[in-house]
Amino acid sequence: MSATNSYQEWVVLGERCHVAVLDVERVGEPGRLDGELRAAYSELGGRWSRRFPSKDEVPRWFADIASPWSIYTALPTSELVDLRAAFREYLDVCVARFYAPRARAALAGPEHPDVLAYKRHHELHSPGRKMLAPKFGRDWTDTFLQYHFGPTPEMAIRPAS
Secondary structure, rough: OEEEEEEEEEEEEEEEEEEEEEEEEEEEOOOOOHHHHHHHHHHHHHHHHHOOOOOOOHHHHHHHOOOOOEEEEEEHHHHHHHHHHHHHHHHHHHHHHHHHHHHHHHOOOOHHHHHHHHHHHHHHHHHHHHHHHHHHHHHHHHHHHHHHHHOOOOOOOOOOO
């Protein structure tokens, strides 16, 4: 089965949030989880997207991965409280509809290969790289993005021999 991934990101400069992203994605190949996600998030996405309309220019990288219930917007920082409420509602649905019902059957172990591939792809293709590298340098940016997207197979902590 595929996994779900709920996230919120924003870029704030001064009194304005220039980019705010809220989405819940399926990680891995299309499958039976798609219908469940649609049922869980369609109404929620419709309601919150009316509150936070999309920016005029949605970048191609986001358009390629966005779910139908995603939000990609800009807003004054005074509205971040409402964006946090939207994120909380998305996260509550994610936990109640997807994580909690499957928790008893879950097995501890290494991350699923689909999750690792998702993280690695986003680490390598992050649009943040263009913004961060000129200001902080390539090495710092690479280290930050590796940390931000979580351990990849290349970064996994291995026990001492």
